[in-house]
Structures are given as C-alpha cells and as structure tokens.
Amino acid sequence: MKTLSQYLLEFERDNPEHKGLRLAIEDIAKACARISDLVGRGALVGIHGDAGETNVQGESQQQLDILSNQIMLDMLAWSGNWAGLASEEMENIYHIPARYPKGKYLCAFDPLDGSANIDINMPIGTIFSVLPYDRSDAPHNRDFLRPGSEQIAAGYALYGACTMLVLTLGHGVQRFTFDRSIGEFFLTKENIRIPDSASFSINLSNYRFWEKPMQQYIDLCLAGDQDELAKNYNMRWMGCMIADSHKALEKGGVFMYPADNRDPAKPAKLRLLYEVSPMSYLFEQAGGRATTGTENILDIIPTELHQRVPAILGSKAEVDYIEALHQAALKKTD
Numbered sequence: 234m235k236t237l238s239q240y241l242l243e244f245e246r247d248n249p250e251h252k253g254l255r256l257a258i259e260d261i262a263k264a265c266a267r268i269s270d271l272v273g274r275g276a277l278v279g280i281h282g283d284a285g286e287t288n289v290q291g292e293s294q295q296q297l298d299i300l301s302n303q304i305m306l307d308m309l310a311w312s313g314n315w316a317g318l319a320s321e322e323m324e325n326i327y328h329i330p331a332r333y334p335k336g337k338y339l340c341a342f343d344p345l346d347g348s349a350n351i352d353i354n355m356p357i358g359t360i361f362s363v364l365p366y367d368r369s370d371a372p373h374n375r376d377f378l379r380p381g382s383e384q385i386a387a388g389y390a391l392y393g394a395c396t397m398l399v400l401t402l403g404h405g406v407q408r409f410t411f412d413r414s415i416g417e418f419f420l421t422k423e424n425i426r427i428p429d430s431a432s433f434s435i436n437l438s439n440y441r442f443w444e445k446p447m448q449q450y451i452d453l454c455l456a457g458d459q460d461e462l463a464k465n466y467n468m469r470w471m472g473c474m475i476a477d478s479h480k481a482l483e484k485g486g487v488f489m490y491p492a493d494n495r496d497p498a499k500p501a502k503l504r505l506l507y508e509v510s511p512m513s514y515l516f517e518q519a520g521g522r523a524t525t526g527t528e529n530i531l532d533i534i535p536t537e538l539h540q541r542v543p544a545i546l547g548s549k550a551e552v553d554y555i556e557a558l559h560q561a562a563l564k565k566t567d
C-alpha cells in the first residue's frame with residue numbers, strides 16, 4: 234500500500250505548481266498522529282474533562298481542545314511551511330514566531346471536533362483548511378476571510394477505532410489509515426465518490442427551531458415510502474461533524490446542521506472557516522454538494538474568523554432536493 238508520503242511526493246511531481254504542499258500536509262499529518270496518541274490515552278493520563286476555561290466561542294474548553302490546539306501550533310509553527318494559523322480555540326490568528334521561516338500557506342483548523350464525545354469515548358476528529366498566501370509580510374485576520382473555493386487542500390483526521398486521514402488536494406478525495414506500529418498513514422481508499430443513500434444525520438431534538446423547508450424535508454424522510462420520497466430513510470447522529478460527515482461521504486446520505494432560531498445571536502452552530510468550508514470542499518471533490526439551503530458554501534466570503542453558517546452536505550441528488558424545498562419556500566415569501 235502507498236504511504237501518505239509517497240502519495241504526496243507523486244502528487245508534487247505531477248503538479249509542480251503545488252511544490253511545498255507536500256511538506257505542509259506532512260506537518261498536519263504528524264500533528265494528527267500525536268493527537269491520535271493522546272486521544273488513545275485519555276483518562277489514563279488525566280486529560281479528559283474540562284479545562285475550566287471558555288474559548289472565544291463562549292464554549293467551555295475540554296483539556297483535549299487546548300492540548301490538540303497546542304500540538305497543531307507546535308507541529309506547524311517551526312517548519313517554514315506556513316505564513317499564519319487560525320483555530321477555533323484562538324480569538325485571533327497565530328503569527329509564526331520571528332525565529333522561524335515563513336511559508337506560503339495559511340491553515341485554519343478545528344483541533345478537536347466533537348468535544349462533547351471526548352469523555353464518553355465516542356468519535357472525535359481534527360479538521361483543517363489550507364489557503365494559499367503569496368505576500369511576504371505577516372498575514373492579518375482578514376487574509377483568512379476567503380471563499381472556500383480558494384482552498385488548495387482540506388481534510389480531517391477521524392479518531393475512531395482506527396485513525397483515518399481524509400484529504401483532498403483538489404484532485405479527488407483520498408482516505409489514509411494510520412499504522413500505529415510504524416507511525417505511517419497508508420492509502421486505503423482512492424478517489425472516494427459519495428454514493429446516493431436514503432440516510433440523514435441531524436440533531437432531531439432541534440426540530441421546532443428549524444426553518445419550514447428543513448422541517449418539511451425531515452417530515453418526508455420520516456414518512457419514508459408513504460410519501461413523495463418513496464423510500465425509507467435511516468438516521469445517524471454521532472455528535473461529531475467529522476464522524477457524521479465521514480459516514481455520509483463513504484456510505485452516502487446527507488449531514489445537516491441547519492439554521493435554527495434557538496438563539497438569535499447564533500442562527501447557526503457550525504463555523505464556516507474551519508468546519509463547514511473544508512468539509513464542503515471534500516464533499517464537492519467527492520461528487521457531492523454543500524449548501525446553506527440557499528447558497529453554495531464554497532461561494533460564501535467570510536465576514537469574520539468564527540462566522541457560523543447552516544450546513545447541508547451530502548450526495549448531489551439529495552442536496553439538490555433539499556435546496557429546491559428552500560427555494561420554493563423563498564418564492565412563497567416573495
């Protein structure tokens with residue numbers, strides 16, 4: 234089986250304009266391997282539970298949120314591959330220390346996605362987005378506010394029964410599996426194409442807070458073959474965007490965290506820059522689609538680092554259908 238290093242080297246030979254991307258992705262893969270090791274030790278080394286602090290999102294931080302964030306900074310700052318870093322766990326961007334050379338990429342990441350799953354040994358992950366940066370002066374927050382269509386790489390690590398790295402460099406989606414005994418990622422699935430499947434992932438407990446078209450779609454899924462969708466649906470909700478999205482990417486279906494009116498200050502939950510945008514790039518590269526319900530995720534120009542957006546990601550046919558329900562609802566209000 235091909236290792237991640239071999240895949241990246243071959244990619245670089247075939248795409249010389251992306252020279253340098255290989256080493257940048259290797260930095261991230263090494264960081265994810267270290268996070269995977271920590272995740273695997275958990276309570277044995279006292280890193281479960283609250284850190285007793287809250288992050289810029291106003292969410293209480295788990296110890297592993299902070300440790301994973303530190304590992305990402307430690308593994309990317311010194312390598313000379315990066316010009317700046319942004320994280321769910323940091324209010325502003327991280328500037329590469331003066332003692333290190335600067336690179337030509339920006340990375341935005343969620344170091345530990347699914348934090349509520351940490352203490353109960355359920356799936357968690359790390360998600361990252363890579364943007365090009367061609368200036369020699371230091372970046373500002375605003376340099377990260379680019380539409381997802383400008384990403385040159387995106388991916389995630391999924392810390393489950395095994396650790397997987399799912400990656401796109403703009404040439405399809407590849408899945409790698411970590412071999413702990415030798416510390417290498419091996420290519421275990423090439424060119425993932427998202428199949429059609431009657432399966433949806435959503436937190437149903439928020440039903441009453443959703444917009445009408447989302448309620449309408451879920452009603453139709455629950456009606457199964459008794460209504461216009463004419464097939465019975467299955468449901469999953471693992472409480473980790475990476476895990477629920479990974480299931481949809483590999484087995485088909487749709488992952489949704491729609492707009493909801495629980496908190497007017499937070500019309501959506503997931504963050505665009507380092508959760509929804511990288512995942513949308515992966516879904517589109519796998520032949521799927523990614524929308525807020527009314528606009529393509531990859532077209533959205535972020536207004537601030539931690540902006541939240543509704544997310545509907547899945548197989549093309551299913552997402553087209555859901556978007557049509559949203560468009561019809563818009564027409565009614567016109």
Ligand code: AHG
Nearest residue numbers: 343345346347348349436472473474
């Ligand atoms: P994070 O742990 O990085 O804050 O992300 C958690 C997100 C996402 O991973 C998941 O899909 C969603 O929160 C779950 O939200 P609910 O607990 O509201 O279902």
Ligand code: MN
Nearest residue numbers: 343346347508
């Ligand atoms: Mn997250």
Ligand code: MN
Nearest residue numbers: 321343345346
């Ligand atoms: Mn997180």
